[in-house]
Amino acid sequence: MKPRVYVTRKLPDDVIERLAQTCHVRMWESEEEAVPRDVFIEELKAADGALTMLTEQIDRSVLEAAPNLRVISQMAVGYNNIDLATATARKVAVVNTPGVLTETTADLTFALLMAVARRIPEAERFVKEGKWKTWAPLLLTGADVHGATLGILGLGRIGEAVAKRARGFDMTVHYYSRTRKPDVEEKLGVQYRSFDEVIATSDFLCVLMPYTKETYQLIGREAFAKMKPSCRLINTGRGEIVDEEALYDALVQGEIAGAGLDVFTEEPISTDHPLLQLPQVVALPHIGSASVATRMTMAHMAVDHLVAALQGKAPKAQLNPEVLTS
Incomplete structure (x- = not known):
């Protein structure tokens, strides 16, 4: 059975098609608006993995509501929106997309x-x-x-x-x-x-x-x-x-x-x-990495990291490497 993943913002079709080859994908269908917190929490209840943005606040209450969650792959370099300590304690691998932007x-x-x-x-x-x-x-x-x-x-x-x-x-x-x-x-x-x-x-x-x-x-x-x-x-x-x-x-x-x-x-x-x-x-509206080429590279990298981590492999961008190495 394919792992279940939730994507918190609408991404280009070719990115989602790649992810769907190995995962069962559900996605928030808006490009402009962030997923509401209650919807996000509900979707994570059944998810094995999540592909997230900086706009999602992934705190202790969110993580505790997601018993099956194994991987958070964030399409960003920053990760101060994620409670990394709680994620690590719950053995949730957290990865980001450094270097490309x-x-x-x-x-x-x-x-x-x-x-x-x-x-x-x-x-x-x-x-x-x-x-x-x-x-x-x-x-x-x-x-x-x-x-x-x-x-x-x-x-x-x-x-x-x-x-x-x-x-x-x-x-x-x-x-x-x-x-x-x-x-x-x-x-x-x-x-x-x-x-x-x-x-x-x-x-x-x-x-x-x-x-x-x-x-x-x-x-x-x-x-x-x-x-x-x-x-x-x-x-x-x-x-x-x-x-x-x-x-x-x-x-x-x-x-x-x-x-x-x-x-x-x-x-x-x-x-x-x-x-x-x-x-x-x-x-400016936080557009530091906003070129077409860079954002597409970030999206594909987030998919690659998500899939690898779900398969038990350790991406180089893992922020809490002790989760997968253990």
Whole structure:
């Protein structure tokens, strides 16, 4: 008998057809709306495996309602929506899709940096709203990217890829990371600095750290007070790392010059959120990995990991390897 799996968002037919070759598949049939929690819990009661998104909160109550669940395959790199400790205790293997979105997310990070620096969304609205009447010497002037200092918080794969892009703009790159990377320093010419030094010297500050208890609201009032008034913050890491109330105050009070945000503490962010009222904020709907090629690769990888784990094999991306190795 084929194992039963539940897919929490509608995926392309070819992805589901591959999964259906080895599994009995049930799927939430919406591309845009997340599966309601009560439906998700009900579906998991009979499921051996689940292919999930970041939008599902898989906490203790969900896991305890799924007695047959053996595998959670998440179509994302992040997994802070999953109670990993409880999953491990219940011998549920948890896998994700790392590595495939590095370059795509780095592209988006740099695009967001450019958009904030040169006020591109503001300029587009200016034209479309019929406000462009003549050329003016200081009309919508922004900040130069070439030759500026870029600070990177978290020099993982994406941070390294962003640093590579910065070389093409002759930027000076400083970074802070839990682990110093001498090989990357030599290869890319980036310079390790303390956290305080990075935030104090950056013209552009990219937040690419993972979300942990230690990084929760790490970028708060104390950090903003140390930044240049000309600094522009770019967050494509995790929304919880930035204190959004402190960010709003820093922007209004002129402690920093702008922000480009692809992630937020609560997603989707409310349309009446104070940050969205500021013209110097460029806000995106968490599209860091949103290229067709990358999302398709992620979907197929999630299927591969799900099937392998259901067959008792240990995917390289398993987040709790003790489950399958035991």
